[in-house]
Each structure stands twice: as structure tokens, then as C-alpha cells.
Amino acid sequence: MATPASTLDVTSFIDRNRITPFQLLIAVQCFLIVAIDGFDTAAIGFIAPPIRALWHLSPQDLGPVFGAGLAGLMAGALLFGPIGDRIGRKRLLLGCLLVFGMSSVAAAASPSFGWLIALRFVTGLGLGGAMPNAVTLTSEYCPARLRSFLVTTMFCGFTCGSALGGFAAAALIVNFGWRSVLLVGGVVPLVMALVYVRALPESVRYMVNAHWPAARIAATLRRIDPNANLDGVAFRAADVSHGSGGSHIGRLFAPELRSGTLLLWLTFFMSLLVIYLLQSWLPTLLHTSGASLRTAALVTAMFQVGGTLGAIALGWLMDRLNPCFVLAVAYVLAGVFIATIGHVTGNPWLATISVFWAGVCVSGTQCGANALSAAFYPTDCRVTGVSYANGVGRFGSVLGSLAGGSMLAAGFDMPTLFADVGVPAVVAGFAMAVFGFRMRRAQVAPAPVAVGQWE
Template sequence: MPANPINVTAFIDRHRISPFQMMIVVLCFLIVAIDGFDTAAIGFIAPAIRAEWSLTPAHLAPLFGAGLAGLMAGAFLFGPLADKFGRKTILIFSVLFFGVASLASAWSMDLWHLVALRFLTGLGLGGAMPNAITLTSEYCPDSRRSFLVTTMFCGFTLGSALGGLASAGLIEAFGWRSVLVVGGVMPVVLGVILIRALPESVRYLVMAGKSPERVAASLQRIAPHEDLRGATFNVAMKPSTTSPVRHLFKPELLRGTLLFWVTFFMSLLVIYLLSSWLPTLLRTNGLTLRNAAIVTAMFQVGGTLGAIVLGWLMDRFNPHYVLATAYVLAGVCVAAVGPLASSPVLASVAVFWAGFCVSGGQVGANALSAEFYPTDCRATGVSWANGVGRMGSVVGSVGGASMLAMGWSMPALFAAIGVPAVLAGFTMLTLGRIRHRQAALAVEAAA
């Protein structure tokens, strides 16, 4: 008979990655890939919508804004619900919800009907991504958590890229509505698969006092050779009696929560500003449309590779300092784009490394936030950080127009865009120092 009790966190940490855990990573990869497809879909189909309904560019602004508002609201709403009702339950609900909303969007009769449905689609998307991060994190051993979470999250950029390739053919053959149909069918089919294949987080099950048999069944799939008969399980912490949102502001978490919020806000501001306005900025500096598109694509390529490399580094070195370095370098690389903007080759190099550092850093920050928060408020912590970050994405999406209107030179403009990335680096550095001091005090108190 096994010794009682078994700490599920330590159990996962001391065993090698199993096929069962890799299945969870793959399923969450597919979730965020479809999330990426649906999030990017509106940008791909916007020109066709504008032509069919005779819209002006100003008419499209609410359409883009509705999706971002839904993403923000979904992050704030579904995080606390996942901490109360379970990661699997809310994750599957979110996936099915945005799938059905996307399908319904395909039959929109006018702009405002589509705007409302894009908000609802964004609501589901906003709940799916943070909970996929949380569930993946809670099934990964500490020694490989950052790498596996960041690799899983690369599904988002892959889904966005594949969405662009698929949309071109679908729109030409079947019209813009077909993109929304595909973007709706995929999550509905995946949601049905998830109902049977995706397990609930064992950490959540223990914290919520759910069936020990379900915990034992999942742990047995991680380590089939272990004898878990008669075992009891714990996560080395007492269940919280307060709401998950209030827990974020407890003294031991407050400074970390605020620093993560600033980091996410600044990081996503830079990412969305560059993603939205980089082609236009490059075109105004004389690059052809083709060259501007190629240079902009390097931002996503760099972000994907950066997520994997930074995740690997975070598992081997202090993750706070890895991210702090990445964000500061991102600011330098973004600033370098301005003086190099007239050269497609040199601009591509600068944009690649900017994406590597800032987009890769944002994925790493997601992984770190999942590690920072305890089980009873982890989904809320990750989701609310993403929700605050979405505010930054709105600022970035609309800020480019204001910056262009100021008539700044390219070097001055890109130097200004790089400042928030540097600020994100300093917040990560500060958080690292705070946590180092807290760990040192804990060791002294235990001595």
C-alpha cells in the first residue's frame, strides 16, 4: 500500500513526462490553434465584408473592437469560473461557445448583427486561451513546465498563420462567410472530442475536494507502475475560503499581481501596435506592399521561435531575469526598426528579433503567471492578467493612428514604440527580485 498522503504536485514533478501528459499538451495546442484561427479570421475577411456591404474603413472599427472587447470580457469572466467549477468544464464550454458564435456569425445579415456575434465569439475565445495555459501548466513537471507551456502556446501563432492561408482560398471559392463556418465547425468538433479525452486538473480536483478516484485515475496514467490504492491526496495548501479574485490581492500576491498586469499591458500594447500598423508604417517609408508583408511576417516567425527558446531558457535559469532581458532587448530591436525601415533585409532582421523577444516574452509571461499563482486562484490570475493585457492591445491597435498623425520621423516613432517593452522588462526584473527576497526570508524562517 502506498504511503499516505500523496502530494499531487510533487508526484507530477518527480515523474517523467508521460504520453498522457503529452496528449494534454497536444489537445491544448489544438485549442489555442483554433483560437488563433478565429481571432485572426476577422482581419482576413474584412476586405470582402467591406466590399459586399459597401462599408467605409470607419465602419470596420467597431467590428475589430468588438472582438477585442469580447476577448477582454471573456478573460475576466471565465477565469474565476474555472477556479470554481473546474478548468475542463469552463475550457470545453468556452470552446463550444466560440464555435457556435462563429457559426452564427456566418449568417449575419448586417454589420451590427456581425459586431454583436463577434463580441460573443471573442467572449469564448477570451475564456479558452488562459484556461488552456492553466490546465497545461498544472499537468507539467516543474523542470519542463515553461518549455511545454510555451511550445503549446505556439499553436496560436500557427493557427493565425494557417488561417491566413486558408482564408485566401476559402474566400475566393466560397465567399467570406465560409471562413466563419470553418472557424465554427473546428471548435465544435474539437469540443466534442475534449469531453471524452481531456482530463480535469488533478490539482483542482484535490483543492475542490472532488472524488479521489478521479485523481488516482489521472495520476495512474502518468505513472502506471505506481500503486495508488487507498492513497489520499493533497496539494500542500489549504483551500481558500475567499473568492479567487480577492485572493489575487492578498499581501503575498498583491505586488506580483500588479507587476504581471503592467507587464501584460505593456507587452500586448507593443505586439498589437506592431501587428496592426507595421505594414502601414513600412509602406509610408517607401517599401513595396510585398516587401512590407514579408517584413511583417518575420514578426510572427520570430515570436514562434522566441516562445520555444525562451521557454527552454526559463526552465534552466531564473525565468524572471530571462524575460526581463528579452523585453529590454525587444525595446532595442523595435527602436532599431526605424533607422533600418528603408532596407527590407535589415528591417526583416530587426523585426524578427523584435518578435522573438516581445512575442516570445509574452508567451513566457503567460507560463510564468501560471507558475506564480497557487492552485485555488491560478485560472483567475492567468485570465485577469490576460484581461488587463487586452486593454493594452486596444491601446496599441488604436495608438498607431495617433502616432502617425503626429508626423514623427521613423526613428522617433519606433523608439517610442520600444519604450513599453523596456518597461515590461523592468517589471519582470522587479518581480524577480521580490520573489528572491521572499524565498530567502522563507529559508531563514524555516532554519
């Protein structure tokens, strides 16, 4: 029987050691998983015109193709989150890659528009389950002092995948037709799944929580510190909270987590509403204001550029300052910059600057919110917590995708429209401020390693 002297906390072990190539490789592998989502999101927009021509569809008929993917993402996040806490992060990631890959390959051979819609939904299921697990696995291998920076940098895979998806789709469609885009987008994750069977480790915190053999845990920790003496050691994880038992979903509403869960859900809902509204409608809004289609596209691209740079910068700040208040300030500034866009749509240079900073403050901050959610929940319900925050946020993304058209139809002028779009970002900022004050009142350390312990 292990004595207290022979017990090692794996969380502290990771925190006190320097970052190693082993941990960076995990972040890179998860970066590639998130990049698949970005590739798929961008590629579907490029293949929409040839799909419309093939099946003689109206522009309105294309809506279900986009909506099916979003619905699948939402359902996948809600469905697979608890499974990741039950069977492990690695197993679920491999399963989601297989689901996504096979459904995308099948979609490439769709015999009808109805089949394409159905398979796009299944593709979304795989992606919806994979992303929260990628966030969680990266977070659980990062030392606290670098966690926010590494997780947000990993999440930049989405924007990189989006850029690659645009370029690749354009080349593939010209040379091989639209089906080749879906085929490539399916084969790549299938190959990744085969490689990750050996290359991707299971979360060491999950191993402890699931009572894996000590020898397996020790072998993984030696890849972080080869010189560590782990013979005969019993392992524990300080951030494993068993609460009152019950379902993983029920754990999100335990007394110490309930308020944080609701505030995170509000933040994700408002944040993704704004992001998807701007991504979907900003080119149209700028073109309506007199910009050429080329100018509108270039200005809109700065939203993603700002989001990528913002994620890295905000992650760096979150590791050095109170992460809740960093996100709160950034969201409020996002509301200001979004409102500013409505007053400068006639000036391409000023519009570019405003859109860039809006991307920094809302798209970049959403990456930070993912890092914060992974840090807030304890190991035994972490994937569930991150998945459900993303799943609830997807409701906001669907609403945002629809809201732009409704606002245009209502005849809003540009200053009023963009001011209204900025309001949800400010609401998200206030939610993060309340989150931070409640953590401070509960005397929880402000660093993102903290696990929620609220009254």
C-alpha cells in the same frame, strides 16, 4: 482515516515522474484550442474586404468588427477566470468552445453588419475564457523541470493558427465566399468540444482542491505512472493556498500575491500594447517609409516567425535559469530591437533582421509571461490569476491598436516613433526584474514551479 504515511502530494508526483504521452496529448489538445484564436485573428482580416463590399462600408466602418473581437477577448478573460477556479478547467474549456463555435457559426449567417459585430463580441468572449484555461491546464500537468518550455511551445498554437487562418481564408473566400470562413471557424471548435468531453482530463490539482473522490484522482495519476501504488492513499497538492477565503478575485490581492499580481498586470499591459501595435501598424509604417506592400508584408511576417521561435527558446531558458530575469532581459532587448527598426526601414534586409529579433524578444516573451503567471498563482486561484493578467493586458492591446494611427497623425519621424514604441517593452522588462528580485528576497525558488509568497 489516512495517516501521514498514506498521503501523496500530487504536485511532487507529477514533478518526479518522466513526461508521458498522456501529458503531451494534453499539451497538444490545448495547443489546438489556442490555434483557434490564431485562426480567428488572421481570418477576420481576410474577410474584411468582402464584408466592406457587401454592406458598402468605409474603411473606418470596419473598425467595430475588429474592436468587437478584442473587447470580447478582454471581457471573456475577466468574466470566465473565476468560473474556471470554481467549476474546473475542463468544464469551462468545453463551455467556451461551445460559445465560440456556436457564435461563429451564427456570425456566418449574419443578416446585417450590426449582427456581425454583436456576434464577433460573443465569439471573443469564448476565446477570452478558453485561452487562460488552456495555459493553466497545460501548466498543471507539466513537471516543473519542463513547465516553461511546454507551456510556451503550447502557446505557439496561436502563430500556427494564424498562419493556417491566412491560407485557409484565402482559399475558402475564393471558392465559397467569406461566410464559409466563419462557418469553418465555428464547426471546428464544436467538433473539438465533442471529442474533448472524453479525451481531455480535468486538472488533477483542481480535483484535489475540489475534494473529488480519491479513486478518480488515483485513476488519473496512473495514466502518468501505471505502476504507482495508490490504493488507500489520500491526496494533497502542495501549491494549494487557501489564504483568508473570500472571492477568487480577492485572492489575487492577498498579502503574499498582491505585488506579484500588480507587476504581472503591468507586464501584460505593456507587452500586449507593443505586440498589437506592431502587428496592426508595422506593414503601414514600413510602406510609409518607401517599402512596397509585398516587402512590408514579408518583413512583418518575420515578427510572427521570431515570436514562435522565441517562445520555444525562452521557455527552454526559463526552465534552466531564473525565469523572471530571462523575461526581463528579453523585454529590454525587445525595446532595443524595436527602436532599431526606425533607423533601418529603408533597408529591407536590416529591417527584416530587426523585426525578427523584436518578435523573438517581445512576442516570444509574452508566451513566457503566460507560463510564469500560471506558475506564480496557487491552484485555488490560478485560472483567475492568468485570466485577469490577460484581461488587463487586453486593455493594452486595444490601446496599441489605436496608438499607431495617432502617432502617424502626429507626424512622428520613424526613429522617434519606433523608439517610443520600444519604451513599453523596457517598462515590462523592469517590472519582470522587480518581480524576480522580490521573489529572491522572499526566498522563493526561482524555478517556475514556485508559488508567490511575498510580504
